[in-house]
Amino acid sequence: MKRALNFNAGPAALPEAVLQKAQGEWLNIEDTGMSVMELSHRSNTFDAIHSKSIALLKEIMDIPDNYEVLFLQGGASLQFTMVPMNLLQSDRKAYYVLTGSWSEKALKEAKKIGNTEIAASAKESNYTYIPAVEEIAYNPADAAYLHITTNNTIYGTQWKGYPQLENAPLIADMSSDILSKKIDVSKFGLIYAGAQKNLGPSGVTVVIIRKDLINSSLTNLPTMLQYETHAKSNSLYNTPPTLAIYLLSLVLEWVQDQGGVEKLEEMNTAKAKLIYDAIDNSEGFYKGHAVPDSRSHMNVTFTLPDDHATKQFLEQAKAAGFVGLNGHRSIGGCRASIYNAVPLSHCAELAEFMKKFKETYSASVVKS
Template structure:
């Protein structure tokens, strides 16, 4: 079978090696005589898988001892509510930086819980850039500062993170760029990420949280309470066992690639190939994001006309590329080049873009 060149924004491409290993273990995991989906989540076999996934993430991201890793459900969208419910105390305000649709949604949910404030935004400029760190003015009574580290829809990404100190935790939605580059975990109070872009399949959400932010509060519903999940090693209720198993395999694969630093090198090379095709097109392709805010995970661009975009998307699909339509809210085109997308697929896309430009211009010239 010929594998698709998959540029979907999420659920996204998984490493071929991971899928092959899962296939080999499909009917008999850990010599149990069962598939992972049939294991009890209280069994020793699954406990081994579960704890291996958590430890692997700690190793890869160099997570300090004063942080806990939780494996939760509900997607990153549930964290929009869980975070303020757990750490937005009375008399405090939650500060938000708006850089796209997902940060808007996070703010919307926080407003239902308590006081909020927008301390920086690029909305008026169609989210084409990330606000400068020095332009963020935190409130003295801020409970936390929330950012979205990478914006899948608009193709922008934070290059540097605000320094907030321990008293104002920095909270980051890293759903679309976690494990794509090395970061200093100690700068953050909470990092959360849906797995379905860089970590595995949909159905599991990783939360990396500083332990002092996990406090007992019996007014919070149990499933929304970090303390409950922490005390139960993320096994308070039946977890998505298959998703956690695949998460553990993806993390093993990441180690085999050389870890986060090596993955980051490859990601930079992949992005450069496609951005070079855009920048070298004499304006035929136009990137949405300003150059200093460009994402290494989601390359967003437009063509000279709607007709050209329709033709491009038709032909690129016929050529075996998948998932290049821009988000429905803004249109255009988008190549999501997460960790599992091979460099060769990015090179193939860049080659296609150059050939399409030549053929489209030639066709236009003939009709004049």
């Protein structure tokens, strides 16, 4: 069967090797005579899968011992609420840097919980750039935390460096670029990420939280919305998304097989360069949404000369086997999401398609 050239923004491409291994174990995992979906989450077999997933993530990301790894549900969207519920004290303020729709949504939820303030924003440019670190304004005396979204799937922008804070934790939504490059986890108080981009399928959300931020005094919160509940129970307070965690473990094994995050970062840089070169060398036919120094290596966003050209591009791309190149409805145009599992060869094929389409479309316009 021919595999699609999958550039979906999420749920996104999974490594083919992961899918093949899962297929081989689909009906009988570890000689249990059952699928992983049929195992008790209290069984020794699933406990081993669960523990391996946590251990692999700690190893791959070099997570310090003073951090807890949690597997939760509800996606990053639930973390928009859980973060302020657990970390925003009544006498403190949460600061947010706005770089796109997801950071706006995170701020909207935090406002329902307590005092908030915008520390920096790129909204006036329709989110074409990441604000410079020196532009971020917050008061260390009253800051509960500073929240950023490290990669913006809709607008195609990505943080290249991160703020260094005094007396307040840095909170990061890394849903769309976790494991795509090397980071120093110790610079963050809490990292959260929905799995459906680089970690695995949708259904599980990873939270990496510094242990001193887990507050045992928040007994007024619903039990399931307290980080302590999940930390104390090793993320097994209730039935977890067992299939998603199993596939996460296979993705993490695949990351190791690729040579770790450093090798993936090299590959992601090469993949992004192929497509950005096709944009930059198109004599203005393609125009990137993001300014060059804020360009994402996960989501390449671009426009064509007009709606007709865009429609023709997407139709011909679909016919050629490409999937998921439509831009988000809020900004239009096109978007190629090139997460870890998207092969370099697929990006090369897309870059070549873009060059040929530009040539043929321009020639047809001249003739007409």
